[in-house]
Amino acid sequence: MHTHDMDMSHNPITKLTRQLIDFFAIYPDKEDAPRLQRYGELIRYHNEDLVELGDLSIAASKINWICFSQKNGMLLRIDSDQLLPDEESMEQLLEHSKQWLFPLLSVSKLRKERYALRFQRAPIIAYVLDSILQQGDTYGQVKKLENSNDENMPTLCLILHEKFAEIDGGNIKELHKFRAKQLFLIVRRLLNYDHYRLVEPEDKTDDTIIVSVECNNQSRRCATEQSPQKYVRLACGPVLEPTKKTATMLTSSSYMALRSNDMLLIAMHRHGVRECGKGTDLERLMQRLGHAAVIVDLFEVRHGTGATVVRNGSGSSKGANYVLYNSARLETLLRTFAAQVNAGVYEPLPPLEKIDLSLLEDELDWQLIYGYLLSFPELVESTLMQLLQGQCAVHLLVRYIVNLASLFSRYYRNKQILVQKRSNLMPVLYARIYLVKAVRQVLNSALALLGIQPVDYM
Template identity: 60%
Template sequence: MSHNPITELTCQLIHYFARFQDRAEEEREHVYTRYGELLHYHNESIVQFGDLSIAASRINWACFCQRRGLQLRHLDQQMIPDEEAVQLILEKSKEWIFPLASVTKLRKERYALRFQRAPIVAHVIGNIMQLGELYGKPQKLEFAPDTTVSLVLHEQFLDVEAPPGNSKEMHKFRARQLFMIVSRLLKYTNMHPVEPEDQTDETLVISIDSNNHARRPTQPDIVDGDPGNPVRQEVRLVCGPVVESHKKAATTLDSLSYMNIRSNDMLLIAMHRHGVRDCPQGEGFQDLMRRLGFAAVIVDLFEVRHSSCASLVSNGLGSSKGANYILYNSARLETLLRTFNGKVETGVYGPLPPLESVDLSTLEEDLDWHLIYGYLLHFPEMIESVLLQFREGHVGVHILVRYIVGLASTFSRYYRNKQILVQHRANLMPVLHARVYLVKAVRQVLNLSLALLGIEPVNYM
């Protein structure tokens, strides 16, 4: 099965309605990453809009097919015109990577498609448990198969007087953090980072730039080689300015001062909303404060596109919900697993059985489904979408940040509505074991996502 099942499922669905005009094209591997209004994979309002919704009108599909060199298989004005057509697609979907359970008509000329949940639940939990840190790792990227990459940060963004990992000027700090995030993303893909001195004509050079004034263009710079030699391409990723929220002018705060401000903000929010655990004012407390502050700063700087203006949070303006939710739910995950392991050690629970002997059917309810289908299944697809626009001078770090916030918020809702560590009764043990595996899967994906941003998870809050 593909490391990115969403891509495979998209191809199967599109090819159900359309075929290639040129038979030779059928032999090639095609990836559909930009399909606009044609397909919507949902991670919210799944009960209302389905797991996936598709355009019902032939017009939408005809426009897409014209751009892609495809031809629709039938002439009906509606893509699934009657009950017979519904049964046909349900039967055909049995051959797909994930079979459908139902197809219904929505308002606004769309169909809602719902999948059989059991195969997806088993696939997601099984893959995460088996692959661990390799889950979601791209095997092949359409824009850069087997490409060597050289990542360059200009020396003007290095501040030797600043503490490690910091820069006195916020726009320089943002550029340095983008450099480090891109470096981690490249290591997570099949691309091969090389040192500047090892560049070849085929090497994709990615340079990190910064702009503390009016936005400069972020289009890639094409560097021509000598006649007869291959063209080397250099992509310039530009960080937009960092401004004060109340006056929209470039900030005069240095990164260390801002991190201290955000650490204090996060602590106050944790105390007021969640009752932060008492902790001695020692090394452990200081480490927690550092992680809280750094997470808040990264979210502030990258919840918008890196090329856009980032506004600092000051004087109570703005929101810390994103970073706060992320690390608070990171702590929840660790606490749940620590509590479960403690009860196993004291004999309250038996050991967690192997996954293959666990009944995962208890994870097919709506709240479980929001986590598994809406977020965990889509992690590989999200990683590829972050990298998709490299050659256009963009990298979607904001997509990764929003994914993490959404995952943490969804788990928070799950935690409030589900009793994960159930009472020790024989009939409840299958539920307990399935939910513990789900918690382990969420923790694995959350920690993978945080690691790409350089954010460390926390054990308590």
């Protein structure tokens, strides 16, 4: 049966990195070892060109590691100028990795003074599919303490500046206010994945961190706020016209209508759609696509910088449309499989523990599983990493859903997933159906963080 240690970190990449660094360096006092967050050139996890670059690569020069170790209060274990100077040292790393969360398969020297590390694929495939399909919407979330009121949990109060407090859905408000409201909602959803306990303003204490979503043209802090708590200002940038780069006069409702019309034109061009009467399913679909396009437009850049509205359909509309087109493709594929099971074409999907997951070890399968599904918890963690410095990397979420949709589209074109019923092909079909289920779950979770609804058809 495919199982995993229930005490594992919610973010396996964090744990892997810790285990890797511990092989090369040591903390004099392990009890006070800080949580490492960014590694720069030292360690890179890859999601493209895995054949050439490896699953991850590390700097080969001792100098890089000395700088990193000194910055983090560590002592480097190696004496040579190169991190892994010979075959024996590489074999030692491979042997040591057998104790890791996921063991290594190989280590090799890359150009540009780096080593390529490749993992054994079977343990990661089993872990990823098992974790996603068992945990569902909670995949990637920090496990909260059983007693949510535990006094040891840090508390955080997320507030929306009073300037935006009256917004009800943002239907008639200026677009920059709508953007700030959406940033507030996205951050609140993201915080459900983190270790903070969210509290209301009336429940905050002197130790509560206050995060206020504001506009970057507001004063640094309201004069009435004299509280001793840690105060973080999360500033949202303006929304600009594309040519003059002046603040747009569009309201959120008018821009939503504009982008919904863009989606309709794309649908007419691509699918030959001719009519979109009021109250029809197509109209509702176009509205949903329009909302998705607006969110992508406003957050494909860093929230503190100016976002640019899209005129004449040119811009990121293809991104939102493309993501939801592949969302619909996932739903259609799984719906078709279920219908063919009901019709007796296929046998029902066996339990995951009976699936031969080695059938998912080829390059496209591996890129989906390792490059995107495994890294979703790391993605969410990265968006919040600098929250207390007034930054939230929502643009990474937008980039993630576009790239995941693009890779799945390539996967769909290259793999004949719903094969003809032949006994020798059924194991492949079943393995891929489980992978498709996992991709759908993670894509839907990422969309939900952005406030975008998936679609069933297009």
